[in-house]
Amino acid sequence: MKHITAFILFFITAFTVNAQLDPVKWTTEVEKISDTEYNLIYNAKIDNHWHVYSQTLPEGGAIPTEFFYQEDVLNKDFELVGKAVESESITEFDKVFQMELSYFDNAATFTQKIKVTNPNISSIEAEISFQACDDTKCIFESEIVTFQLKEEKQSKIFDPVKWTSSIKKLNDTDYELVYTATLEDKWHIYSQNNTEPMGPIPTEITFKDNENKDYKTIGKLKESQTITKYENAFAMDVTYFEKQAIFTQKIQVLNPAIKKIEAEAYYQACDDEKCLAPTTFQFINNLDGSQGLVETLAIDPQDLEKSRALSLGVTGWDKYKKEDVKEETNFGIFVLGFIGGLIALLTPCVFPMIPLTVSFFTKSAENSQKGLANAIIYGLFILIIYVLLSLPFHFLDSLNPEILNTISTNVTLNIIFFLILGFFAFSFFGFYEITLPASWGNKMDETSSRIGGFIGIFFMALTLAIVSFSCTGPILGSLLAGSLTSDGGAMQLTAGMSGFGLALALPFTLFAMFPKWLNSLPKSGGWLNSVKVVLGFLELGMAFKFLSNADLVKHWGLLKREVFIGIWIIIGIGLLLYLLGKIKFPHDSPLKKLSFSRISFAVLVGAFVIYLIPGLTNTKYANLKLLSGFPPPLPYSLYEKDSDCPLGLNCYKDIDQGLAAAKEENKPIMLDFTGWACVNCRKMEEQVWSQDAIYQILKDEYIIVSLYVDDRKELPKEEQFKFVKANGNLKNIRTIGDKWATLQTLNFQNNSQPFYVLVNDKMELLNHTTAYTPSADQYLEWLKEGLENFKK
Incomplete structure (x- = not known):
């Protein structure tokens, strides 16, 4: 399985520079809110041309900024209240990671609210984990900082906003919710209508936990009277509240069984000299009219304990340079697309069009040069049309990168691809035709004749794409399935479409340049249908590969x-x-x-x-x-x-069992992060592990722990939990794959497979980590070096 994360890891590791590079300077502040509540403020000063990343990023991209606290005091001496609030970030499409990412330039501020449960605690130690990048390189760093809670120079009480809420029943289904902020003198919060990107943070009221559509809002959120005034701090007119701010929202209840409405206020408070970090306030309003409450998100202690258990405490990173993962290119899929285009040329829908179209351009033009130019433009438009077909997938990729990168293990989509390719195969056999509506082709042909010129040639190319769909469609469908089930995603699909379009376009240009070559073309005949039937058999074989992916992940045992x-x-x-x-x-x-x-x-x-x-x-x-x-x-x-492990080797599918075996047998451990639907994992096992020398060293010298990150088998109910991320967000751990994928990402900042780690039973690294290594000699040397370091 080719992973886009290998490309990302390349930029994280191959361009990692030495420790002398220090583009980010961190300072801290403590803000006392009450006798038990504090704001821990992290300030980052970032060198020019460098940036650090937001806490919330799509998986498979850059490494987000995270904050970790000492396990022996967190939730014992103090508790985190919500997640860390960060200053305004910039969100742009990142060419390196090929996705939209949020980052900070020049400066960044992160504010974590805490509640102290041990009055004797005087300081809190934290670790900042972050990635910093400029246009040519990235570094991944961590820094330990200490917050002094008892130092008065740092402790200031700022709590200028007090919130209350109420609810009023209007009729049997309609209610009016009122959220009121009372402000101290000289302090204000900002209107929801402040929309300038460089302006203050507007106050937002958002409604929560309404996935079942139990109620709906009626109209927009209304706010009380505001003041609009020019502020030097923002160099613009801003609209804000003084003394009091009232927000009113009408709702209609659709489910009579619901008892409460939950909401959250997000706001920033400022006075004439300073602004506090943006913060949130949460409400629960009971529909029976009882007092509105504030609820702090609680973390189940058992979830926290199970989350901590996933941290292996791996040490020794400073001893071994991380592996350089070479950048994957899309040339391979481009070549496959090109071959697909050449095959499509040999089908009865396309092949007869070549001499007809070339003759049209060379004979209908005013001169041979004009005919040649038109043929070249025609070929260029064919290429453009097929590239354009891939663009919608870039839109999906930008909305959610995982939508394409995880298809290879998505059971439903693999079954859909199986059915589609099977449907295509029987169309190639000739049992039915897959065609677009004839009116489409007729309309395009009519348009090209009426308009003429460049636009007319474009519509001629579009006509070819439409009328040849019954032959090109199944090949394009295979290309689509093959591209999107590799982690190259939309970029890989574009490369494949480019190759396909280029192969389809070349003959029209080449034969226009050299018309005599047309005489060497074989005549159309029954052989063209034979090509289609052969393709049908190949499509049918590929269809079962996708059904096999689904079967492996779900362990149905069908294939x-x-x-x-x-x-x-x-x-x-x-x-x-x-x-x-x-x-x-x-x-x-x-x-x-x-x-x-x-x-x-x-x-x-x-x-x-x-x-x-x-x-x-x-x-x-x-x-x-x-x-x-x-x-x-x-x-x-x-x-x-004898064994359900690769090549009959002994292995463990659980890390605790593997660790116990390593201690008992005094052997090093090889963590094998793999997947049932991982093509490169199978290549490593069946082509590299099967080599005699490698097989023997794995069998005799190592404890193998194979962790399948795409295993969709559910964990027992008592083992399922919500993983608590460092930023306070939660992730459901329901399946075996969820658990091992999270463990890999948490401990090794990597989520590609295959991925191999050599450690001893104390979780000390024995060598650099490695990934797909098709060279058996190189992989053997890596194993030997790890074994030698273990014996030392």
């Missing part, structure tokens, strides 16, 4: 390795019989004799079927190395295996 290979053998035999003329499909022409090319291809297919046959056995020959990553892994078998 064990031997069943999958058996299906491929049956498909291969069907293709062989077709090539030899033993079976026919609806649109096939009579086969008078077997051509040399047909016989040659039949020999290749027959050899492939023979190669697959040992995969049905329970012998050492069952490891089909050339197909690693396509069939299910060797342990996922119909045969009873």
Whole structure:
């Protein structure tokens, strides 16, 4: 499985520089709010051209800023109140990480509110974990800071805003909610209508926990009288409240069973000299009219304990340089797209169009140069059209990068791809045609004739794309499925579409430049339909790969390795019989004799079927190395295996069990972060681990702990919990995969697979971490070095 996170890790590690580089300076302040409540304020001063990142970032991108506190005092001597509030950030599309990211330039402020439960505590130690980047490099740093709670120079009481709330019943379904802020003299908060990006933070009232649509708001949030005045601090007119601010919102209850309405106020308070960090205030209003309450988000102690248990406390990072992960390019998918385009040229929907279209351009133009120019423009428009088809996926990717990057383990989408490719396969067999409405093609053709010029040529290219869809659609569907189930996402799809469009466009340009070449083209005939049928068999084989992905992740047991290979053998035999003329499909022409090319291809297919046959056995020959990553892994078998681990090695699927075994046997541990649907994981196991020297060292010298991050099997109810992130956010841990994926990200700041870590039973690193390493020699040296460091 190719991961976009490998690309990200490259920028985090390959460009990591030495410790002399210090672009971010941190200072701290303590703000006393009451006898038991404080604001811990982190101030970052950032060098020019550098920036640090927000606490909230999409997964698979840059590393967010996080704050960690001593485990022995957190929730014992003090508690975090909500999450840290950060100053205004900049959100832009980052070319390095290929996604929208929020970051800070020049300065950043993070404010964490705490409640002290031990009156004797005098200081709090915290660790700041952050990534800083400029245009050429990134560093990942952590810094320990101390907050002195008892030092009066730092402790100032600022609590200028007091909130209350009430609810009024208007009729059987409608209510009016009123939120009132009472302000101390000289202090004010800002109107919700302040929208200037560089202005003050407007007050917002947001309603929570309404996923079931139990109620809806009526109209906009109304606010009491405001003052608009020019403020030097913001160099603009701002609108704010003095003394008091009242916000009123009408709602309509849709579910009579609900008892309360929860809301949250987000606001910033300022006086003539200073502004406090933005903060939140939470309300609960009972529909029966009883007193409105304030509720602080509580963290279940058991969730906190289980969250802490995922932290392995790995040490030794300073001893080993992190592995340089080379940047993945999209050239491979571009080449595959190009090959797909060449294949599409050989289908009956496209091939006959080449001489007709080229002849039109060369004969209808005023001169040969004009005809050549029109043909080149025609080819360019074909390329542009197919590239444009990938653009909507960039929009989806920007909304939620994970929507594309996690498709490879999404059961529903893999089943959908299986059904689509199967549907495409039978259309290639000729049982039905997949076509776009004929009116579309007619309309495009009519438009191109009427308009003429460049625009007319564009519509001619669009006409080709529409009328050839019955042949190109299934190939594009395979390209779409293959691209989006690799973690390259939308960029990989664009590369594939570019290759496809280029291959489709080239003949129209080349034959226009060299018209005599048209005489060398083979004549259209029944061979074109044969190409379609062959493609149908290939589509059918690929369809079962996606069904296999879903089966592996859910452990249904439908497509064990031997069943999958058996299906491929049956498909291969069907293709062989077709090539030899033993079976026919609806649109096939009579086969008078077997051509040399047909016989040659039949020999290749027959050899492939023979190669697959040992995969049905329970012998050492069952490891089909050339197909690693396509069939299910060797342990996922119909045969009873001594081990359900790769290659029959001994391994543990739980880190605690592996740790206990390592202590008992006095062996080092190899943490193997893997996935059921991970192609590169299978390649490593079946091509690299299977080498004799590597197999022996893994078998005899290491305790292997294989953690499947995409395992969708639910944990027992008593083991499920909400993981508490450093910024206070919660993540549901429901499945085995949730647990191991979180453990990997938390301890190693990496979420790509395969990912390998060598440690001892004290969780001390024995070597640098590594990922996909197709060189067996290089991987063996890595294992040997880890073993030597363990013995030392």
